[in-house]
Amino acid sequence: MSPESRSQAIAAGIILLGASLVIYFLPxxxxxxxxxxxxxxxxxxxxxxxxxxxxxxxxxxxxxxxxK
Structure with missing residues (x-):
């Protein structure tokens, strides 16, 4: 796994974790x-x-x- 793809995976994981917390507490x-x-x-x-x-x-x- 290249450093760039690792960074992208970590960023996506953090975003999904944050979104899941918001959705969990949304109601x-x-x-x-x-x-x-x-x-x-x-x-x-x-x-x-x-x-x-x-x-x-x-x-x-x-x-x-x-x-670019």
């Missing part, structure tokens, strides 16, 4: 916020789910910039 967070505002709870839930995809999108853009 608790949304229910707690929902006590104050149901609309805000929906917005926070959607933002947390979208953040998972945004991180991978930004990482892909960064890597494409490094290849």
């Amino acid at each position: 608790t967070i949304v229910l707690w916020i929902g006590n104050f505002s149901p609309t805000l709870a929906i917005v926070v839930g959607v933002c947390l789910i979208l953040a998972f995809f945004v991180v991978f999108w930004l990482r892909a853009r960064y890597q494409r910039g490094q290849e």
Whole structure:
């Protein structure tokens, strides 16, 4: 395994670990916020789910910039 692929695997693992923690605690967070505002709870839930995809999108853009 080359150092570059090892670094990529570690980064992907950290991202997946962070995303899995957010998804695990998402119902608790949304229910707690929902006590104050149901609309805000929906917005926070959607933002947390979208953040998972945004991180991978930004990482892909960064890597494409490094290849040039």
